[in-house]
Amino acid sequence: MQVTSSVRQPLVTGGKTYHDVTHDVSRQVEGKPSLAWFLAFLTAVGTLAIGFIAVAATVWEGIGMWGLNKTVGWAWDITNFVWWVGIGHAGTLISAVLLLFRQKWRTSINRAAEAMTIFAVICAAMFPVLHMGRPWLGAYWALPLPNTFGSLWVNFNSPLLWDVFAISTYFSVSLVFWYIGLIPDFATIRDRATGLRKTIYGALSFGWDGAAKTWMRYESVSLILAGLATPLVLSVHTIVSFDFATSVIPGWHTTIFPPYFVAGAIFSGFAMVLTLMIITRKVFKLEDYITMGHIELMNIVIIITGSIVGIAYITEFFIAWYSGVEAEQYAFINRATGPYWWAYWSMMTCNVISPQLFWFKKIRTSIVATFALSIVVNIGMWFERFVIIVTSLHRDFLPSSWAMFYPSWADVGVYLFTFGLFFTLFFLFAKFFPVINMAEVKSVLKSSSEKAAK
Amino acid sequence: MERDTHFILGVYEDEDVLLHAVEEVRSSGVKIHEVYTPYPIHGLEHVLGYKRSRLPIAAFLFGMLGTTLALTMQFYMMRFDWPMIIGGKDFAAFPDFIPVTFELTVLLAAFGMVGVFMISSNLKPWAQPRIFDVRSTDDKHIMAIDIANNSAMEVDKIKEILKSSGATEVNNKSFEE
Numbered sequence: 001m002q003v004t005s006s007v008r009q010p011l012v013t014g015g016k017t018y019h020d021v022t023h024d025v026s027r028q029v030e031g032k033p034s035l036a037w038f039l040a041f042l043t044a045v046g047t048l049a050i051g052f053i054a055v056a057a058t059v060w061e062g063i064g065m066w067g068l069n070k071t072v073g074w075a076w077d078i079t080n081f082v083w084w085v086g087i088g089h090a091g092t093l094i095s096a097v098l099l100l101f102r103q104k105w106r107t108s109i110n111r112a113a114e115a116m117t118i119f120a121v122i123c124a125a126m127f128p129v130l131h132m133g134r135p136w137l138g139a140y141w142a143l144p145l146p147n148t149f150g151s152l153w154v155n156f157n158s159p160l161l162w163d164v165f166a167i168s169t170y171f172s173v174s175l176v177f178w179y180i181g182l183i184p185d186f187a188t189i190r191d192r193a194t195g196l197r198k199t200i201y202g203a204l205s206f207g208w209d210g211a212a213k214t215w216m217r218y219e220s221v222s223l224i225l226a227g228l229a230t231p232l233v234l235s236v237h238t239i240v241s242f243d244f245a246t247s248v249i250p251g252w253h254t255t256i257f258p259p260y261f262v263a264g265a266i267f268s269g270f271a272m273v274l275t276l277m278i279i280t281r282k283v284f285k286l287e288d289y290i291t292m293g294h295i296e297l298m299n300i301v302i303i304i305t306g307s308i309v310g311i312a313y314i315t316e317f318f319i320a321w322y323s324g325v326e327a328e329q330y331a332f333i334n335r336a337t338g339p340y341w342w343a344y345w346s347m348m349t350c351n352v353i354s355p356q357l358f359w360f361k362k363i364r365t366s367i368v369a370t371f372a373l374s375i376v377v378n379i380g381m382w383f384e385r386f387v388i389i390v391t392s393l394h395r396d397f398l399p400s401s402w403a404m405f406y407p408s409w410a411d412v413g414v415y416l417f418t419f420g421l422f423f424t425l426f427f428l429f430a431k432f433f434p435v436i437n438m439a440e441v442k443s444v445l446k447s448s449s450e451k452a453a454k
Numbered sequence: 455m456e457r458d459t460h461f462i463l464g465v466y467e468d469e470d471v472l473l474h475a476v477e478e479v480r481s482s483g484v485k486i487h488e489v490y491t492p493y494p495i496h497g498l499e500h501v502l503g504y505k506r507s508r509l510p511i512a513a514f515l516f517g518m519l520g521t522t523l524a525l526t527m528q529f530y531m532m533r534f535d536w537p538m539i540i541g542g543k544d545f546a547a548f549p550d551f552i553p554v555t556f557e558l559t560v561l562l563a564a565f566g567m568v569g570v571f572m573i574s575s576n577l578k579p580w581a582q583p584r585i586f587d588v589r590s591t592d593d594k595h596i597m598a599i600d601i602a603n604n605s606a607m608e609v610d611k612i613k614e615i616l617k618s619s620g621a622t623e624v625n626n627k628s629f630e631e
Binding site: 192 | 468469488489490491492493494495498499502504507509510513527528531532535536538540541543547550551553554556557558560561563564565567568571572574575576577578579580581582583584585586588589590591592593
């Protein structure tokens with residue numbers, strides 16, 4: 001028997017019963033899609049199609065289509081890669097870390113957040129794959145496959161290879177975690193349906209019958225998966241940061257990177273969850289499940305992680321000065337006052353200053369302000385990666401080779417393509433999958449709202 | 455050989471009533487076939503007398519397998535099969551092998567455990583589960599009692615026990631097999 005303090009606000013409002021939960025969530029899957037959904041979906045598919053031109057051009061002509069030059073060899077593509085991977089951190093954090101901490105409010109947002117994670121990681125993977133130039137040979141470069149050169153194996157000393165393992169493991173474990181949670185909800189939809197839908201959701205539900213023994217095993221699996229996914233989620237952005245931190249480039253060669261990247265990832269991930277959830281709750285009328293309480297708690301996570309990121313920026317500056325290394329000092333002075341000063345100060349404003357507005361209760365409980373700030377945070381986090389990557393490279397060791405980076409149309413197009421891909425997948429998910437974990441919401445319903453038991 | 459399997463179903467609406475009902479029904483000597491619930495109920499496995507799941511052990515063993523495979527693979531490839539000097543490092547650069555070892559440990563532990571879970575709970579896309587009552591995935595808890603396993607007791611007596619334990623409905627269910 002779980003007891004929840006009466007001072008806590010209810011997690012589900014509106015006096016919902018168990019049947020109401022089933023009905024409110026399944027309704028979206030069972031009904032015809034609304035006009036708004038169609039328009040949004042077509043916009044996403046249209047963006048995907050336009051962006052595909054840039055992807056096709058990149059594969060056909062090679063990565064010379066991008067704006068890279070001999071000084072700045074990594075820019076827009078890896079910025080987008082790190083940005084998408086960062087966004088992909090919130091889902092598993094919500095479902096795994098908050099499960100271990102027994103934060104019950106996660107139950108109504110974990111499904112959509114995990115879906116977002118999976119789609120964001122797919123978008124992230126586009127960039128390294130395209131940067132290979134000849135992606136059809138990529139498996140030989142990324143995986144230790146036997147080949148006719150020896151076999152000449154991949155280099156296990158390289159952080160880029162660690163990344164391959166980290167991201168593919170993260171993707172597949174998150175996918176499994178997400179799907180295990182979906183099985184009982186697919187069974188709910190199966191038992192309400194007839195005809196073709198019953199067959200499809202019957203297959204998707206893997207013959208789930210809700211037996212007490214299966215639930216016992218399910219709980220055991222969820223807990224262990226959460227225990228495995230928690231270090232995994234921290235390891236992914238740590239290893240992404242190793243791509244930079246293990247190099248000897250001033251501005252990249254910093255031991256602070258792993259925790260700083262992880263905090264930034266959670267920061268941007270929660271912002272993206274907020275952007276999507278505010279729309280989803282409105283369009284699907286789920287305001288009783290994703291309440292103001294949820295939004296406020298996520299905003300608090302944003303203040304904390306945003307402040308950690310802010311401290312990291314200041315620490316980097318301090319350490320650059322304190323190290324006495326001239327190259328290191330120049331890299332940071334150049335960041336703040338060099339030709340990319342506008343990128344640096346956009347990052348500072350969006351990531352460090354504007355999230356502090358959430359200290360005001362009025363702002364963190366306002367839908368409009370939260371929605372606007374969640375987008376501002378993601379713009380800021382994009383600039384953070386751009387600043388770290390491009391400003392550390394563009395003025396390298398020889399002033400004669402200093403250069404600027406300008407994105408080409410193909411750079412922008414590939415980024416657009418991933419946006420199209422992300423939203424196409426998200427809209428399909430929102431229509432055909434239960435967007436809220438019905439079984440888990442039901443399991444907290446009784447302890448968090450008195451009316452529900454009646 | 456076709457045989458009808460007969461069950462008596464007790465339908466419960468509240469999880470706490472259900473937990474007490476399971477204890478009562480079991481103590482009065484009725485063997486419960488299984489309880490079907492729309493969401494996990496903590497403590498239900500204890501009152502039903504189920505042994506703790508051994509899935510964590512499976513996860514641990516698969517994790518160990520992952521660690522072993524990852525380390526063996528990396529040492530074999532980097533130290534023995536094709537040693538190369540990379541950045542002046544040792545061929546067997548153990549610290550560099552940790553990230554991949556960690557990832558493969560997690561990967562095998564997760565997939566191995568989930569695979570064992572799927573097999574042990576008979577979860578597969580083509581599975582045809584016995585649905586005792588479609589409301590068991592919506593808002594009702596269903597306690598199924600197999601008459602064949604309780605031949606010592608009268609059917610009406612079992613129904614009486616279910617009613618007095620708090621069941622809001624008591625139904626019959628047969629599957630043709």
